Amino acid sequence: MNRKEQKLQTRAAIMDAAFSLLSDERSLSSISLREVAREAGIAPTSFYRHFKDMDDLGLTLVDEGGLALRQLMRQARLRIASGGDVIKVSIDTFMEFVFANSNVFRLLLRERSGTSTAFREAVSREIQHFIAELTDYICRHTKLPLERANLQAEAMVKLVFSTGAEAIDLPPAQQKQLSERLIKQLRFIAIGAASFKK
Amino acid sequence: MNRKEQKLQTRAAIMDAAFSLLSDERSLSSISLREVAREAGIAPTSFYRHFKDMDDLGLTLVDEGGLALRQLMRQARLRIASGGDVIKVSIDTFMEFVFANSNVFRLLLRERSGTSTAFREAVSREIQHFIAELTDYICRHTKLPLERANLQAEAMVKLVFSTGAEAIDLPPAQQKQLSERLIKQLRFIAIGAASFKK
DNA sequence: TAAATTAGCGCACACTTGTAAGCTGAAAAG
DNA sequence: CTTTTCAGCTTACAAGTGTGCGCTAATTTA
Structure with missing residues (x-):
């Protein structure tokens, strides 16, 4: 099941990206989906394959x-x-x-x-x-x-x-x-x- | 000084507008300047006459x-x-x-x-x-x-x-x-x- | 009365945003 | 091998954003 594995990895990348964008002056609500996608190195629309x-x-x-x-x-x-x-x-x-x-x-x-x-x-x-x-x-x-x-x-x-x-x-x-x-x-x-x- | 008085009133309107837009699901950072202006009944650009x-x-x-x-x-x-x-x-x-x-x-x-x-x-x-x-x-x-x-x-x-x-x-x-x-x-x-x- | 100030407006611009639609290529299933 | 599945992509769009510029009309100052 190499496929599922890859998917989990990307999912992790998205979560890492979101975490790394947080800071004392950035909160979740001020971070956009597109920013997260950018940071994770995927297309904005690919985000939806992992989170609603x-x-x-x-x-x-x-x-x-x-x-x-x-x-x-x-x-x-x-x-x-x-x-x-x-x-x-x-x-x-x-x-x-x-x-x-x-x-x-x-x-x-x-x-x-x-x-x-x-x-x-x-x-x-x-x-x-x-x-x-x-x-x-x-x-x-x-x-x-x-x-x-x-x-x-x-x-x-x-x-x-x-x-x-x-x-x-x-x-x-x-x-x-x-x-x-x-x-x-x-x-x-x-x-x-x-x-x-x- | 009727002029200053009017200005203060508008300023108050802006502050009221902002307060009234706050709720359990809207925070200051999620409220836009334009929204505040709309609620206060002024043009977006007029906002700048009162706040930076x-x-x-x-x-x-x-x-x-x-x-x-x-x-x-x-x-x-x-x-x-x-x-x-x-x-x-x-x-x-x-x-x-x-x-x-x-x-x-x-x-x-x-x-x-x-x-x-x-x-x-x-x-x-x-x-x-x-x-x-x-x-x-x-x-x-x-x-x-x-x-x-x-x-x-x-x-x-x-x-x-x-x-x-x-x-x-x-x-x-x-x-x-x-x-x-x-x-x-x-x-x-x-x-x-x-x-x-x- | 004439000149200066200024609150508020309209228009415009360049961005960013979320997300719909449809394609592609590779992996998985048969 | 053939078919199905699906992660990720590109393109596109409508909606919203902050703010620069210049005008107007009324008030204030001189």
Whole structure:
């Protein structure tokens, strides 16, 4: 089946092209189908052999991006299992990702509040995954009731994303500082969740 | 000076037009100069008599939107002065704003992670204002050291914005629920900040 | 009153865009 | 070998874009 193989390769080329066109001043919605095709080295109309339209492509990218990020965070949790502070290791990992794959992170960030309902839902789903995994982790490592663990996880994930968004276009000097602030703030949440009454 | 007056009116018409074109599926960057002109009832080229380009217009809108939101939150704090729970009143006010002026809030949200550095900075500035005002409030109403108050305020504002973003396209039934979750999470932060050691 | 300013308009231009229609050549199926 | 399938191409078109240029008519200034 050499034919299918070739097709997958072109499909990958299209996705790569789209990713590489993303930057701090280009979002998916400002990139045209023709640009992607040009970058991928195919005719504009050939695009349709692989995706229904740009939204279709975008959804695929969001899914892929979210998956990559979550896989990384799972690895981080493994690192923690073999000793180390949960919060610190997680944040370090996260920030590493943000800078190593800033286009992916930007994609998620932008589409989270973007103009396409489908995109927003896709990103929202990704974030829910994060929250679910973190909730699970908290439950297993503390004695908090499920509901409280979930509240804590949600607050943490939102704060982390928010800070990641801010950090992404900052010089490394200030990144570090921001990370440290974030870590303290996450501890606020952890402490508060643990000693919350009523 | 009837001439200047007329001009200001047209300028206002342009800004209104732009605002009214915003929606959950139209962002500033997807709105064309010609569309704005059409909606405002002027010729496309007349637009230039008032703004350098769409970015210029956008910046003005961001400034105006941020100002409106901050003024509202100041009012909320006055309401609190005459009795009432700080967090609850603030969040209720905020959520009211989000739904009454959803286009303004969406504008801020989107441009926060948008493609224009100038926009991002403008929104960032607005958020810093929020944080500064809240920090000040916390300092005056608790015995926390400045730095800790600032950390708390920052975490709170980010969490509130993040939740507002999520709430904006949710049915009222779930809005309420989300607000209640948010309030608990803010208490986590308040408690954590108060009892943070080291 | 005469001159200067200017908000708004119409026209025009050069582009870019998404995508429909139909062809080609090679791979896969029979 | 013959037929079918189909990824990718070329061509074409209608629609929309930002903006330069120069005019007009009314207001403001002198």
